[in-house]
Amino acid sequence: DIQMTQSPSSLSASVGDRVTITCRASQSISNYLNWYQQKPGKAPKLLIYAASSLQSGVPSTFSGSGSGTDFTLTISSLQPEDFATYYCQHTYSTPWTFGQGTKVEIK
């Protein structure tokens, strides 16, 4: 199985901050990489697919980049509603696997 490792596991930030979350795959996955946001008690919500394509309806403050094994999710200006846990997921081959999550908390 391809292992997905996110860093950091958690971070504290303020409204307006630029936030970067990293996801590393245990082998090359080209750009078969998705990002999700999850709030407590809710299902994950798709933000980014194919490493850098913004899902319809998602604010442009979110962006994704990377290819191969290293990927980044960036929030250019953190908003109050962005405090949540973020997960990466690959679909390069089955079994599809997720990162362990990065919790973004209020500083």
Add this chain to the structure above:
Amino acid sequence: QVQLQESGPGLVKPSETLSLTCTVSGGSITNYYWSWIRQTPGKGLEWIGYMYYSGSTNYNPSLKSRVTISVDTSKNQFSLKLSSVTAADTAVYYCARVQTRWYPFYYFDYWGQGTLVTVSS
């Protein structure tokens, strides 16, 4: 607007079979792949498997011997059966649609709200 809703028992006894159904509304189940994912505090999000509306399936090898995903197109539903459950199968179970518009890129674009299933005697 597509909506998914999981249903099924919230409590299952060890060694028995967990059975959940996902009802799709606001859109047809045809021409899409449909998936089950579960989430535990310890293992995080785990993909269980997916099936195409026509019936072809792909399961996570870690669960393959115990999992069956099936579809009922007449009811716009698909189902999950997980046999011989143990406490380790206690989790929030989600159903989700697999979007393939930008093939070969797959992603989950619609999710159910999730249902907690506890395995306990």
